[in-house]
Structure formats: C-alpha cells, structure tokens
Amino acid sequence: MKHFKGTSEKRHHLAVLGNAPMFDITVPITSPTIPPVENIMRSYKKIFKSGMLTNFKYVEAFEESVKNYTGAKYAVATNSCMNGMMLILKILGLKGEIIMPSFTFHATAHAAAWNGLELVFVDCDPETYNIDPVKVEAAITKKTSAILGVHLFGNPADIESLEKIAKKHGLKLIFDAAHGFGTIYHGKKIGSFGNAESFSLSPTKLLTSGEGGMVTTNDADLAKKLRTGRNYGDPGNYDSEFSGFNARMSELHAALGIESIKALEKNVVRRNKMVELYKKFLSKIPGISFQKIESGNRSSYKDFSIYIDESAFGLSRDHVCEALGKENIITKKYFYPPVHVQKAFQFYPKRDTGLKITCMVSENSLSLPLFSHIPEKTIKKICNAVLALHEHADEVKKSLSKNFM
Numbered sequence: 001m002k003h004f005k006g007t008s009e010k011r012h013h014l015a016v017l018g019n020a021p022m023f024d025i026t027v028p029i030t031s032p033t034i035p036p037v038e039n040i041m042r043s044y045k046k047i048f049k050s051g052m053l054t055n056f057k058y059v060e061a062f063e064e065s066v067k068n069y070t071g072a073k074y075a076v077a078t079n080s081c082m083n084g085m086m087l088i089l090k091i092l093g094l095k096g097e098i099i100m101p102s103f104t105f106h107a108t109a110h111a112a113a114w115n116g117l118e119l120v121f122v123d124c125d126p127e128t129y130n131i132d133p134v135k136v137e138a139a140i141t142k143k144t145s146a147i148l149g150v151h152l153f154g155n156p157a158d159i160e161s162l163e164k165i166a167k168k169h170g171l172k173l174i175f176d177a178a179h180g181f182g183t184i185y186h187g188k189k190i191g192s193f194g195n196a197e198s199f200s201l202s203p204t205k206l207l208t209s210g211e212g213g214m215v216t217t218n219d220a221d222l223a224k225k226l227r228t229g230r231n232y233g234d235p236g237n238y239d240s241e242f243s244g245f246n247a248r249m250s251e252l253h254a255a256l257g258i259e260s261i262k263a264l265e266k267n268v269v270r271r272n273k274m275v276e277l278y279k280k281f282l283s284k285i286p287g288i289s290f291q292k293i294e295s296g297n298r299s300s301y302k303d304f305s306i307y308i309d310e311s312a313f314g315l316s317r318d319h320v321c322e323a324l325g326k327e328n329i330i331t332k333k334y335f336y337p338p339v340h341v342q343k344a345f346q347f348y349p350k351r352d353t354g355l356k357i358t359c360m361v362s363e364n365s366l367s368l369p370l371f372s373h374i375p376e377k378t379i380k381k382i383c384n385a386v387l388a389l390h391e392h393a394d395e396v397k398k399s400l401s402k403n404f405m
Ligand SMILES: Cc1ncc(COP(=O)(O)O)c(C=O)c1O
Pocket: 079, 080, 081, 082, 083, 104, 105, 107, 108, 150, 176, 178, 179, 199, 200, 201, 202, 204, 212, 213
C-alpha cells in the first residue's frame, strides 16, 4: 500500500478490511477554536457584578467589533442566524415567492417558511455549489418578492450577478451568511451586500459565541427595526409596533464572541492553509474534485467538501463516508438530502425548477474534518486513508456489502 510522499505515515491497513482503526481517538468533523477560559472569566466576573445578563454593554461592544471586521454600517446581534433571517424577511414585508437554493442547510428554507412565503428552489452551479444566477432569473414570476442567497461552506455567492438581477426586477436580496465570517468577495469582506446578511455564531462556525447570530446591513431603518424585532417588536415602551419575538443575545454569549473575534482572521488564514494541504494530496487521487473558489474571493472554509466521482475513484461517497468512519474519522454528507425533498417541505407550497445539479452535488459530496486548530499530521493521515480506500476499492466495496447483508 502506498502513502503520500511528505507524510511520515507508515503503511496503513484499512479498518474496513479488519485492521485496527487509523485513529485511536475520533477525529471530529469540526471543533470550536475558543479562547482560554481565563480570558472569558474576567468578562464574566464583570457581567455577574453588574447584574446585567442580556442585551447590554457586551452585546453593543460585540456588534461594534463585527462592524469593524466586516465594514458594514450596522450590526445587530441575535440569538441565531435563522432568527436573524426570520426577522429580516418579516421586516422587509415580503409576500409571495422567495427564490433560494435547495443545496443548503434547511434553516435557510425554514426562515422563509415561518414567514409564510412560497419557496422556489433553484439549482446550484456545478463548480461553486452556489445558487446559479441564470436559474434565479429564469424562476422569477409576478409573485417573486426576494432572492435568498447562501455563501455555501463559506464560498461567496455570485453577488454581483444576484445584485443586478434583484435591481432589474425590483426584488429584495438577502444573504444567509451563516458560514460567512472570514469570507471575502472581490476583495471585500462580506456583510454589506444585498439588503442584509445573517451570520451564525453556533459552535460549528469559525467564530462562535456558543450560540448566536449577527445581522449586518447598511440600511439604518432596517437595523433599527431589527433591534425592535429581536425584542418582540417592542421598542422599549411596551407598545409593540409589530410581531417580533425574543431573538436577543445574552451578555455571556457576547463576551465569548468578543474574545473569539480577536483570533478570527488568524483562524481563517490557517484554515485556508490546511485546505491547501488537503488539496495538495487529494488532487493526486483519481475521482476527487473540489468546490471552486473564484479568483479574488476567499472562502472561510467553514466546511471543506470533496466531490467523489464513483466511477473514477472506485467507491461511492456513501462507501467512503462509512469506511472513514471505521478509521474513527467523522465526515458529513453536507447537505444531504437537499432541502426540496426533505419531509418538512413535502407538503409545503413550493416550486422547484429542475434541480439536477443540486441532486448530483448533494449525492456525491462529503465534508472532511476541518477546524481552525486541526493538526497538519491529522490531515495527512486522513489523505492517506482516502488514498488507501481508492487503491483497495474493490476489497472495500466487498467488505462493506458483506457487512450490510
Ligand atoms: C446555511 C445555514 N444557514 C443557517 C444556519 C442556522 O444557523 P443558526 O443555528 O445560527 O440559526 C446554518 C447552521 O449551520 C447553516 O449552515
């Protein structure tokens, strides 16, 4: 059995063929890179002393640091990305149809469904995996009120094309920027595009506050209403102006966010380096390709996804996922199944416009472990495991089907 040059890895005998797993301790798909607990404790002591546990100075300071990082004029902290999106759609007063990708995490669609909108799923680009602007324009009807783009896995959507389409047809443009802290589009950090962008701060993201979200926008009126909306629609005088809900961020979450954002840039750079390392080895294996990042853009690499062409690699994505699992390597089939076939949307008013590429990408993609502090050695070992699977594809397939019966 071969192994990649430059990796000190010894010959490996695959666990799926009855040998010991490559890793004694499970390699997670992701792991939050968080600051030392002592740094947070200093802030927590102050918060506890003040008795102000939510929506106060730390939240304001965190919003300020996100404004500085993204360059957006306004940042409004929420308790999740999805709640941020729900509020944006509600405040923009959207009705009728909203166009979005199906190759995304289902929260994108849930935010629109909770607003009573009719979901129109359009296909993604086969290389960038982001929503295809040509398909978006073709799907517009008299009922369309908005486009909801996603920066998938941290790869920025084709913002310029989407902005042109939105302007031409008088549509709102919103971005699900859940994966987007650290993403750069045409040399500029995302956060100021479209009407608003909603980021996630949950623990699988590059920047986390435990749970949480952040909406960024250049629209002063929208920002003001978002602040009211995250407080049940109450501007502070108990005379609620519209039906919002509780989407506030606590001071404790904000304190973690403030400490974590200090290392964000360093972490994005390191992730990009680790992805280069993955690509250096994996690109030598037949049947493996990668999400395309257009030049001038930077992915945050919230996820690193490989596309597996079964006929060239010798094994399907599902086989690879299962066999790597036996090596104690956790991988994820992001995003499978695509949203338009999920149970929640089976009987929901929706229109799909031919989602061939979405299905193909969804059925053949696999996210490999990636986190900001992942050791290089771990990546090299994972690459060796993938190479070994390719070289022993027939035996692996037989072994997996035997266990299946
Ligand atoms: C594309 C996308 N949108 C929305 C969300 C929801 O984020 P949150 O859990 O902060 O609401 C996620 C979560 O991972 C996501 O991947």
